[in-house]
Amino acid sequence: MAHACYVCSFYPVPDGEGVECSHCHRLQYGNKCPRCGQNAPTRSKDFRVFCTACGFERGPLSGSGLTMPINMVGKPSQFGGIASRVLGTAGIAVTLLLVTLVTLAAVAFSSTVLGALAVLLATFGSVVAFLLLRGGKKLQQQGERAQHDAREQAVAAAAKARGGVITASDAAGVLNVSVNEADALLTSIAKEGAIAHAEISHDGVVKYVFHEAAPVHVAPTTAQQPATGVRVDVNGPAGAGQPLNPKEVAQQRVDREFEELKKTRVAKGD
Ligand SMILES: [Zn+2]
Numbered sequence: 001m002a003h004a005c006y007v008c009s010f011y012p013v014p015d016g017e018g019v020e021c022s023h024c025h026r027l028q029y030g031n032k033c034p035r036c037g038q039n040a041p042t043r044s045k046d047f048r049v050f051c052t053a054c055g056f057e058r059g060p061l062s063g064s065g066l067t068m069p070i071n072m073v074g075k076p077s078q079f080g081g082i083a084s085r086v087l088g089t090a091g092i093a094v095t096l097l098l099v100t101l102v103t104l105a106a107v108a109f110s111s112t113v114l115g116a117l118a119v120l121l122a123t124f125g126s127v128v129a130f131l132l133l134r135g136g137k138k139l140q141q142q143g144e145r146a147q148h149d150a151r152e153q154a155v156a157a158a159a160k161a162r163g164g165v166i167t168a169s170d171a172a173g174v175l176n177v178s179v180n181e182a183d184a185l186l187t188s189i190a191k192e193g194a195i196a197h198a199e200i201s202h203d204g205v206v207k208y209v210f211h212e213a214a215p216v217h218v219a220p221t222t223a224q225q226p227a228t229g230v231r232v233d234v235n236g237p238a239g240a241g242q243p244l245n246p247k248e249v250a251q252q253r254v255d256r257e258f259e260e261l262k263k264t265r266v267a268k269g270d
């Protein structure tokens with residue numbers, strides 16, 4: 001089974017936990033919810049998992065067709081990353097200590113063998129520490145990325161279940177994080193602008209309006225006009241002097257935006 005990417009609507013993205021969209025490179029979490037029909041991540045509570053979008057109970061935490069609850073996504077990598085960095089730092093300390101002791105001994109006994117050993121220890125120790133630190137950083141980044149993508153997917157699904165609009169405090173409840181954290185996530189999503197934008201209501205509350213991304217690379221029979229929310233650049237570059245119809249211009253624009261999105265994510269070290 002497959003679904004359309006929840007960010008860029010690219011189809012197909014195979015169902016499964018943590019599967020990457022080959023177009024926008026978002027990791028996707030959560031199977032289709034039988035009640036609200038969204039591929040929303042789940043959230044665990046009391047050994048049961050619930051839909052983050054509509055709250056429907058999806059089953060026991062250890063049941064078949066297990067989905068990774070949002071509060072656990074990315075955690076193993078993050079913990080592994082921290083452990084690896086702690087080990088790396090400890091490795092540097094131990095290496096420094098050993099090299100100092102062996103160097104002192106080499107000087108005291110005027111021993112070239114001990115001197116060579118100190119050099120060997122220093123080299124070996126720094127390589128091991130470097131690998132541990134680098135691996136740890138990478139693992140931590142992977143964990144943070146998975147967590148970000150799962151949270152983004154959850155707030156998008158939760159917003160759709162609320163008529164397309166969500167506030168930071170709503171999102172905080174959905175994600176079980178602080179309002180500040182939820183607000184930071186929503187702000188970054190709105191800044192990217194691909195699936196949502198921010199609006200301030202007359203009573204001063206910031207609301208995040210989610211829209212469907214224009215379908216990309218779908219079969220021509222199902223391709224539709226881009227949904228609202230995607231800015232159509234009428235004065236966009238026309239290809240080789242050919243007049244383009246608005247649909248093609250919009251399509252190019254969407255593709256360009258996702259290319260940029262992809263580049264930013266690659267630049268972040270994904
Ligand atoms: Zn995508």
Ligand SMILES: [Zn+2]
Binds near residue numbers: 034036038051052053
């Ligand atoms: Zn649901």
